[in-house]
Amino acid sequence: MNAACDRCGLLRLEDVSHGYSGNEETASILEGVSLTLERGERAALLGVSGSGKTTLLAVASGLEPPRAGRVRFLDRDLYALDENRRAALRLAHLGFVFQDIQLFPLLDVLENVRLPLAFRGDADAEERAREALEAVGLARRARVRPSALSGGEQQRVAVARAFALRPLLLVADEPTARLDRGHARRVWDLLTGLGRERGTALLVATHDEALATDCATRYRLEGGRLRNA
Amino acid sequence: MRASPLTRAVGRAFGGRARAAVVLAxxxxxTFLVLRGALFAGLVRRDADLLGGRATLALSRPLPALLAARARRDGLRTASWVRFPTAAVHGPRIALATVLAVxxxxxxxxxxxxxxxxGGPRVRRRTPPPRGGVWIxxxxxxxxxxxxxxxxDVGVARLRVAGFLERAPGIGWRASLFAPPLVMRLATLAATRLVLPQSRVVYGLSLEGPRTPLDTYLSWVRTRPSRPFVRxxxxxxxxxRRTTRRLTRYAALVxxxxxxxxxxxxxxxxxxxARRLAPVAAYLVAQGVDRARLGRSFLTALARPLLTTCALGTPVALLAVALIAALFRGELPLVFAPGPVLGSLLVAVLATAVLSSALFANTLRALATGSPAAALRGSRLPLRRASGVVLGAALLLVGALLVPDVGVHHPKLLAALVLGAVLLPVLxxxxxALLARLARGRAVGLWWPATALARRGWAAAVEAxxxxxxxxxxxxxVGVEHGVVRDLEHGLARGQPNWFLYxxxxxxxxxxxxxxxxAGLGRVRYAPFVTARLVRIDGRRVRASSPRYRRVAWLLRHDQNLSSRRRFPPTNRLLAGRFWSPASRAAEASLDRRFARLLHVGIGSTLAYRVAGRTVTLRVTSLRRVDWWSFRPNFFVLASPSALRGLPRSxxxxxxxxPxxxxRLARILRRSPGVSAVDASALLRLARRTLAASRSLVILEAATLFLAALLLAASALEESAAERREERALLTLWGVGPARLRRLAAGxxxxxGIAAGLAGGGGAIVVTRLAMESLFDLPVPALGWMLPAALAASALFLLLSAAIAPRAALGSYAALRALDEGGGGT
Known part of the structure; x- marks a missing residue:
């Protein structure tokens, strides 16, 4: 935890708790979690399956309001904003890479990368999409559909899509979980390399301890509590 | 910005079956709207000149001379005419004709x-044929x-055929269908000696002139004691317009x-x-795209492909119209004008586009309303089903648009159709689900098909x-047509009456x-025929314009035919009350039950008729079911003999x-001017011709229905395709061989098929029975064949579908791939 940056922090979680209500009981997932992330900082979130990593990412990125605590992004209380403003903030400053990749099968690779840029109304959307694909080494495959790519290539497209937005914070949830060792390493290097190169902060959930060593900050989530790994 | 990727994505996601459904709709x-418009235009063209002027006066006795004199004095032009049906004879041949003497x-x-x-050209004539000549x-x-x-021979006159008449002002479409027109001068008519005091003749006066004096004149006419019928x-x-609605009602239901x-x-x-769009929707919502904007974007993106697809339906409609017009050439007066045709097609395109976008909006909107965290969790946004309420409302709206008559007169039928369409999948x-529960623990060959149907959920329910x-x-x-033809033919069996003389x-x-x-034509029994106008029901004056009598307005505006009998007609069935005794002195009436229903009368009601200046009041004492197809004299209203005593009659x-x-009959009729003859076998020929043409239409409609069902079945198969693929892949991995897989799919x-066949066949039996009894008033034919036919047809249909289903998932590599894809259907 970086307590020195509480004035300039990009993202700050303050005593966040969260859980889900079942039929009769409430399951607690996060309990009093606090976390601060600076601009350009890379943080890995470790934990076994079901430990609440995805929930923490969802809460941190403004996708799911916590039951208690506050989440500040760019010094604004995320959940004090209405959903539309929160969405606008995500579109402007956040990028996502998912375990399930979430590429659109009906669009080719270039169109997939261009899609969020088009929604943001970026005039140079196509140019930036091509540039992002170049950066992940898939410029030649811009016109093929995702189904023609391997799993590793698909995840690289997802990385390109996230970086094309030039986000301040990139949130990645187990981005290498479905890839073999070689592809996983390549995707991870891309994420960290591009992050470093562009000054993008990374918050990556993973269960791969070896990959996480590349991150300056490592947290472990256990029993709903966060601690430095 | 160039075309948005979303626009392209939605265009691609709007798949072949959706497009096919839109094109078909x-x-x-x-097709229906164009044909209905063409039929209306045809009827208008044929009947617009029906009046032979801007307005007509008509009466079943000679019009008082004062009416024509006053019209001329008011600056209107007038022309007299007489119209009636009669038998025309040529050598050994006799045919019913509608005489228009002008x-x-x-x-x-x-x-x-x-x-x-x-072989010459068709020419226009503003004057009738020369004296002694007729146009037929x-x-x-x-x-x-x-x-x-x-x-x-027409009456006692022998007249020369001076021309073939293709269009005649003053002859309605219905009249020309059953009794083709024959036009002559009034001067020629006298020579036929057909018009006698008791003849059933309509005397008319056509009027032409500026609107205002005409209105004033017609207002005056309505005050005259003779009360001629004004049109x-x-x-x-x-x-x-009403006729068009009636004629197209059946087609509208289909x-x-x-x-x-x-x-x-x-x-x-x-x-x-929506399933195809779900991943991108989940991602975009998570990424921060505004939900409302996303929903709008989906619909905007859909608008163009949807409208283009709707437009594709128009050439198909034109082809179908051309086919139906060719089938019904000569049977129906169809007139196609570019304006109305384009208008109808535009309405069809817009209606389908609105209906389709309502359905798509309902489903696609759901994509933008799910939890944004769904994408992060790798789950898809939940899809909301197109709600039954939206479907039901849309269908009711279209139903009301297409079949207003059905909506007004048969709301139950319309509601049953819509409810059936919506409830059947639920049932x-x-x-x-019940079947799956019953099959639990049975052999896999039985258990698998039963649980498969339950597992497929709505897809299987909608398919069935x-x-x-x-x-x-x-x-x-098929059942109704078969029943009607069978009864017609039975009615005309050898030895049954096949000619009417009146x-x-x-x-x-x-x-x-x-x-x-x-002449060896046997002994005849005469039925009296009294022409009367219904003026009061239960003491209250009858107004044909009243909504209460909307369905019998035509009958109330015209004279009705009353008859009397001493004994109950053998081909009728007594349904309520009692028939009078031969010695009855009371003024009693026995009514056809459907006629009674239309007049809202029952046993004990009174009907007052005006006959030749006298009022006859009859009390309804019995209701009958009339076998209208028996080709014997039948009447809506029978009166006790004493009630009609002394009244003018034929x-x-x-x-x-x-044959x-x-x-011999022709020779007799030549010597009996005024007697009209109708050859029932000619009616049967006409009915057969119409039924043959209708059969083609029925086949066409059935084919369209099957196409729609096929589309729906294909859509339902697509809905469960991923699931089926995954199941097959799993079974293959477990070692179930292709042959067994095929058997399970066939099961x-x-x-x-059995479920659909039972429901379809059972439903057809019920509806056919209802149609035969209440619509045609005919005995119900044997309908047991419908159930096995429905079962065989549906089982065959589905077995074929299963046989031609893609087998890609059966190979072991494909199986692994299918599992790897998680049945995502990407």
Whole structure:
């Protein structure tokens, strides 16, 4: 935890708790979690399956309001904003890479990368999409559909899509979980390399301890509590 | 910005089956609207000049001379005419014709279209044929085997065929269908000696002139004691609109059924489209794209491909229209004008586009309303099903648009159709769940198909409903047609009466009976025929314009035919009350039950008729079911003999005339002016011709229905394709061989087919029974064959579907891939 940056922090979680209500009981997932992330900082979130990593990412990125605590992004209380403003903030400053990749099968690779840029109304959307694909080494495959790519290539497209937005914070949830060792390493290097190169902060959930060593900050989530790994 | 990737994505996601459903819906609706418009235009064109002027006065006795004199004094032009049906004879041939005898100046509006030379062109004529000559319709010429220049007998006159008449002001479409027109001068009519005091003749006066004096004049006419029947052009148009609705009602119901199936297919297609769009929606919502904007973007992106697809339905509609027009050439007056045709197609395109976008909006909107965290969790946004309320409301709206008559007069039928379309899948779903429970613990060959249907959820339920619906309607159409033809043919069996003679004056009865007996045509029984106008029901004055009598307005505006009998007619069935004794002195009436229903009367009600200046009040003492197809004299209203005593009357009889005896009948009729003859076998020929053309339409409709059902079944298969692929992959990995897999698939198809067949066949039996009893008033034929036919057809249909289903998932590599994809259907 970086307590020195509480004035300039990009993202700050303050005593966040969260859980889900079942039929009769409430399951607690996060309990009093606090976390601060600076601009350009890379943080890995470790934990076994079901430990609440995805929930923490969802809460941190403004996708799911916590039951208690506050989440500040760019010094604004995320959940004090209405959903539309929160969405606008995500579109402007956040990028996502998912375990399930979430590429659109009906669009080719270039169109997939261009899609969020088009929604943001970026005039140079196509140019930036091509540039992002170049950066992940898939410029030649811009016109093929995702189904023609391997799993590793698909995840690289997802990385390109996230970086094309030039986000301040990139949130990645187990981005290498479905890839073999070689592809996983390549995707991870891309994420960290591009992050470093562009000054993008990374918050990556993973269960791969070896990959996480590349991150300056490592947290472990256990029993709903966060601690430095 | 260039075309948005989302626009392209939505365009691609809007798949082939959705497009096919939209094309089918547009084409079906377009075909119907174009044909209905063309039929209306045709009827208007034929009947717009019906009046032969801007307005007509008509009466069943000669019009008082004062009426014409006053019209002329008010600055209106007038032309007199007389119209009535009679028998025309040419050699050994007899045919019923509608005589239109016209005075000088006729027609005041429109013209006659006649061919006066064999093979020559059609010419316009503003004056009637020369004295001693007649123009006859080609259909009448064909019945009589008459050529130009031939002489035909009309009454006692022998008149020369001076032209073939293709269009005549003053002859309605219905009249020309059953009794083709024959036009002559009023001066010629006198020579026929057909018009006698008791003859059933309509005397008319056509009027033409500026609107204001005409209105003033008609207001004056309505105050006259003679109370002639007044008709204006707008009345004709209104009545033609009603006729068009009646004629197209059956087709409208089929169109509605096709639309219901297409809407279901569209609903499933919308879900399939949404499924394809779900990942991108989940991602975009997570990424921060505004939900409302995303929803709008989906719909905007869909608008263009949807409209283009709707437009694709128009050439299909035009093709279908051309086909139907060719089938019904000569049977229906169809007139196609570019404006109305384009208008109808535009309405079809817009209606389908609105309906489709409502369905898609309902489903696609759901994509933008799920939890944004869903994408992060790797789950898809939940899809909301196109709600039954939206579907039901949409169908009711289309139903009301297409079949206003059904909506007004048969709301239960319309509601049942819509409810059936919406409820059937619900019932199937519950039934399949029950089946799965019953099959628990049984052999896998039985258990698998039963649980498969339950596992497929709505997909299987909708698939079964589509099949059941299509099968049910197709079988109903076949069953009803078969029943009607069978009864018609039974009615005309050898030895049954096949000729009607009517317009027989009291004095002509005995000589005619003698002549018929001498010619070996048997003894005749006469039924009296009294022309009367219904003026009061239960003491209250009858107004034809009242909404209460909307369905019998035409009957109330015209004279009705009353008859009397001493004993109950053998071909009728007594349903309520008691029939009078031969000695009854009371003024009693026995009514056809449907007529009674339309008049809202029952046992004990009173009906007051005006006959030749007298009022006769009858008390209803019995209700009958009349066998209208028995080809015996039948009447809506029978009166006790004492009630009609002393009233002016003519007589009617029916007799069995073998073909060889027709020339003898023709000779007798030549000597009996005023007696009209109707050859029932000619009616049967006409009915057969119409039924043959209708059969083609039924086949076309059944084919469209099956196409819609096929589309729906395909959409439902697509809905569960990923699931099926995954199941097959798993089974293959477990070691289930291809042959067994095929057997399991066949078992599922068979179970679905049996369910759909039972529902479709059962439904067809019920609907056919109802149609035969309440619509046609005919005995219900044996309908047991419908159930096995429906079962066989649906099982075959589904087995074929299973046989041609893609087998890619059966290979082991494909199986692994399918599992790897998690059945995502990407």
């Amino acid at each position: 547009t084409a079906t609706l377009g 005075g000088p100046g006729y027609p005041l509006r429109g013209d006659f279209r006649v061919r006066i030379r064999a 319709a080609p259909a009448l010429a064909a019945f009589l085997h008459a050529r130009l220049g031939d002489r035909i 204006r052009r707008r009345d004709v148009v209104r009545s033609l 169109v509605l059924a096709v639309l219901a199936l297409a809407v279901f297919a569209l609903g499933l297609a919308a879900r399939a489209t 199937f779903r519950a039934g399949f 409903s589509a099949l059941a619906f299509a099968l049910g309607l197709a079988l109903t159409a 317009g027989i004056t009291p004095g002509a009865r005995a000589p005619l009976a003698r002549a018929l007996a001498q 007589y009617l009889t029916s007799l069995a005339v073998p 060889a005896a027709v020339p 599922e198809a068979l179970a679905l």
